[in-house]
Amino acid sequence: MLTWPKPGSHGKSACHFCDTLHDAIALKEGSAARCTRCDAVIYQNRPASLVRASAFSLTALILMVLTHLFPFLTMDVASLSRDLTLMGAANALIEADAPILGTSIILFTIVAPIILAGGILYVCSPLMFGKSPPIARHIAKWIYRTEPWNMVEVFILGVLVSLLKLAKVSEVQFDFGFWAFFGVMLCTAAAIAGIDRGELWDRLEVAEK
Amino acid sequence: MKASFIKAAEKGLASCHTCGKVSDVNLVDCPRCSSHLYLRKPHSIIRSIALMAAAAALYIPSHILPILTVTEFGQVTHNTIISGMISFWDTGAYPIAIVIFTASILIPFLKIGALSWLCAAATGKVNPSPSTLGKVYWLTELLGRWSMVDIFVVGILVSIVQLGNYMTIIPGPGALAFAAVVVLTMLAAMQFDPRLLWDRLDHINNDSPSSTELPNDS
Numbered sequence: 001m002l003t004w005p006k007p008g009s010h011g012k013s014a015c016h017f018c019d020t021l022h023d024a025i026a027l028k029e030g031s032a033a034r035c036t037r038c039d040a041v042i043y044q045n046r047p048a049s050l051v052r053a054s055a056f057s058l059t060a061l062i063l064m065v066l067t068h069l070f071p072f073l074t075m076d077v078a079s080l081s082r083d084l085t086l087m088g089a090a091n092a093l094i095e096a097d098a099p100i101l102g103t104s105i106i107l108f109t110i111v112a113p114i115i116l117a118g119g120i121l122y123v124c125s126p127l128m129f130g131k132s133p134p135i136a137r138h139i140a141k142w143i144y145r146t147e148p149w150n151m152v153e154v155f156i157l158g159v160l161v162s163l164l165k166l167a168k169v170s171e172v173q174f175d176f177g178f179w180a181f182f183g184v185m186l187c188t189a190a191a192i193a194g195i196d197r198g199e200l201w202d203r204l205e206v207a208e209k
Numbered sequence: 210m211k212a213s214f215i216k217a218a219e220k221g222l223a224s225c226h227t228c229g230k231v232s233d234v235n236l237v238d239c240p241r242c243s244s245h246l247y248l249r250k251p252h253s254i255i256r257s258i259a260l261m262a263a264a265a266a267l268y269i270p271s272h273i274l275p276i277l278t279v280t281e282f283g284q285v286t287h288n289t290i291i292s293g294m295i296s297f298w299d300t301g302a303y304p305i306a307i308v309i310f311t312a313s314i315l316i317p318f319l320k321i322g323a324l325s326w327l328c329a330a331a332t333g334k335v336n337p338s339p340s341t342l343g344k345v346y347w348l349t350e351l352l353g354r355w356s357m358v359d360i361f362v363v364g365i366l367v368s369i370v371q372l373g374n375y376m377t378i379i380p381g382p383g384a385l386a387f388a389a390v391v392v393l394t395m396l397a398a399m400q401f402d403p404r405l406l407w408d409r410l411d412h413i414n415n416d417s418p419s420s421t422e423l424p425n426d427s
Contacts, residue, residue, distance in 0.1 A: 012231040014217035014224035018407040021217040037214045084369045092368035098380040105364050158361030164305050201228040
């Protein structure tokens with residue numbers, strides 16, 4: 001149903017690795033166009049792209065709410081009960097005179113996934129009905145500007161490493177927040193991979209006309 | 210071999226950095242997303258080198274200064290990234306020691322090395338094949354973020370280990386230096402333009418100078 005790029009549009013596409021110019025031919029759903037010179041993927045036609053990107057980003061946003069409501073880890077030491085949340089970790093650093101590190105945790109693990117998932121949902125869900133929402137271009141720019149700074153999966157690894165460090169101190173349990181954040185990781189990745197950058201911009205351009 | 214491949218820049222076409230649309234570079238701004246159009250990222254190599262030099266300078270203090278200060282029963286110990294890794298190794302947690310070694314010591318080091326090599330190749334100091342270099346570039350972009358794991362571990366430990374008189378953990382100055390290394394190497398990798406490597410290759414293969422002179426800011 002969603003063939004892309006539109007057959008007969010005679011668009012051009014340049015490889016972002018080696019700048020070789022290609023005719024942007026239409027692809028079947030699920031296939032990718034590779035550069036004839038350096039074999040890098042130039043663009044892809046992701047299956048059911050708008051629907052999948054919207055669905056996964058919505059799920060990621062719901063799970064993000066849950067990660068802030070439930071702790072990641074809980075630990076009981078000598079009648080003291082401690083737990084870990086994203087904001088808790090950021091706050092602890094800010095209070096311990098490391099405001100830059102605390103802010104970087106907020107930016108990389110809270111703000112970046114919100115911009116990504118929220119942005120994709122905001123742009124892609126109206127596009128399913130052929131409409132472009134207000135300031136969609138600015139939002140789309142911010143999605144791709146934010147993408148490399150999204151470090152949800154790195155934080156997950158950080159939790160696992162900390163768990164092993166903490167095992168020396170006390171018994172530590174995974175809590176629901178960790179699994180919700182694990183879901184955020186999977187859904188955000190699926191949302192970004194769900195739609196090709198070029199396709200998103202092409203559909204935006206068509207909808208705005 | 211070269212003749213069959215035509216580059217967008219040779220036709221005066223620029224693919225937009227933001228949205229990927231190919232348009233005439235003389236339009237100045239992309240007609241689709243209004244980002245500024247460039248044939249190549251401006252001052253790519255010099256910016257990459259500057260950011261990398263800053264990262265390399267901070268790499269040393271980030272490993273010498275403590276990233277964590279642990280106070281256990283009033284006794285203070287300073288932990289560096291390397292001492293943390295060694296303590297994991299000594300307790301037999303080999304996989305986690307290897308993860309920390311890779312993420313905190315090897316990746317930043319390799320990233321700085323790989324980017325220097327790429328910048329050297331793009332300016333013609335060394336001449337390996339661009340497809341190998343392309344893979345190196347792709348890998349450095351992919352792996353860079355994982356070094357941040359140590360900073361997150363610091364945040365997590367500082368937050369959860371506040372156990373009054375028993376044990377407290379506070380972040381050390383090494384953590385800030387290390388976070389700066391990670392961010393600077395990521396910025397350096399983003400500034401680097403892999404298309405310069407292929408420009409270089411075409412320049413070597415072409416005895417006659419290229420008809421369109423590409424901006425070269427070595």
